[in-house]
Amino acid sequence: MRRGGPVWTGQRATSGTEMEVEVWRGSGSGGPGPGSGSPSPAPSPPGLAALARAAELLQVRRDFRGALAACRCGLEPGGAEPEGSGSSTLRPGDLKSSLCIMGIQALAELNQWDQVLSWVLELYQIPEKIPAKILQMCIILYSKVGEPGRMQQAVSSWLQCWASPSGVGCGAGLVLELYLLHVLLPLGLYAEAEELILDTAVLTEQQRGAALRVVAQRRPEQLEQEQAGSRSQVTEGCSQNRHPARNALFQLIQQVLGLSWRCLHLVSLRKLILAVFLAYLLIVRLDPASPAALSWLASLQHFLRLMWNTMFAPYYKTRIGK
Structure with a gap:
């Protein structure tokens, strides 16, 4: 698909269903997520320089290829690891995650969204080590381009590790919400969604009930859409069977017009x-x-x-x- 043009806007779209799920969203869903640690000394100058360079190329100059190259340079071994002494507000994983987020946006702007997940896994080796905020960006990105199934395996592995009472403060609640709304429900995996809601320890009983109501509400809506699509296909097939000569004439006219248009393009104005x-x-x-x-x-x-x-x-x- 182009899926042409930039696909990442940097903002999360909300819908009526998402507003309904706000009832059961965890209070600690905006935490740092896995990959973050305790405060450490100031990052090394090369890593910060690469981060500043990538931000300038991405936001000011709109040079997406240069921004991606700067992110990759800063993510080289030793480039994103804080060293030296001094005080800093950055934690060890913050610089790496910031460069990764800018790289994801640069890839999306270059219409190379299909390389995002593989690039993130290359940086963090396994899905369980991916920070929650990066995983949330990936879920929304692949949902926007119409490929939510690509995130199913990675998010499922991540939730098996972090969907526990100890993972409430690392953003597991928001990851679970996005996974339900943008991956499982669009794919029609209602049984898997209900099983995940019942088995997870991140949700309270009130949040669990609200999530189950959302799944129950989305199930008949999608079935009605599928039935309407099948009825329209049957109607089109019947009209084609009833009027084969008319359809053949329309196809012939369309071919003649297309040939004429191509011939006009070959001749100079x-x-x-x-x-x-x-x-x-x-x-x-x-x-x-x-x-x-x-x-x-x-x-x-x-x-x-x-x-x-x-x-x-x-x-x-x-x-x-x-």
Whole structure:
């Protein structure tokens, strides 16, 4: 698909269903997630320089390839690891996750969204080590491009590790919500969604009940959409079977128009205008009584005018040959 044009907007879209699920979202869903640690000394200058360079190229200059190259340079071994001494507000995993987030946006802007998940897994080796905020971005990105199934295995493995009472503060609640709304339900996996809601330890009883109601509400809606789509396909098939000659005529007209359009594209506009102007002078403006007029042009002009009058003149002026 292009899926053409930039697909990542940097903001999370909300819907009516998501507003309904706000009831059961965990209070600690915006935590740092796995991959973060205790505060450490200031990051090394190369890592911060790569981060600043990537931000400038991405947001100011709109040079997405340069921003991606800067992120990869900063994520090289030793580039994103804090070293030295001093005080800093950055934790060990913050610099790496920030460069990864900018790289994801650069890949999306370059329409290389299919490489996002593999690139993230290359950085973190296994899904369980991916920070929650990066996993949330990946879920929304693949949902926007219509490929939610690509995230199913990675998010399922992540939730098996972090969907526990100890993972409430690391963003597991929001990951679970996005996984249900943007992966399982669009794929029609209602049984898997209900099983996940019942087995997870992240949700409270109130949140669990609200999530089950959302699944129950989405199930008939999707079934109705599938039935409506099947009925429209059956109707189109019946119309084609009832009027095969008409459909064949429409296809022939479409092919002729397409061929004419392609032929017009092959001819330059200047030559086409010149040809139309010469035809106008020869057919419309040529005086048949002029000595310069050729006999075949005069005959052609007379024939075209007679045909025009016969086809488009009012009925009381039309001449019908006997």
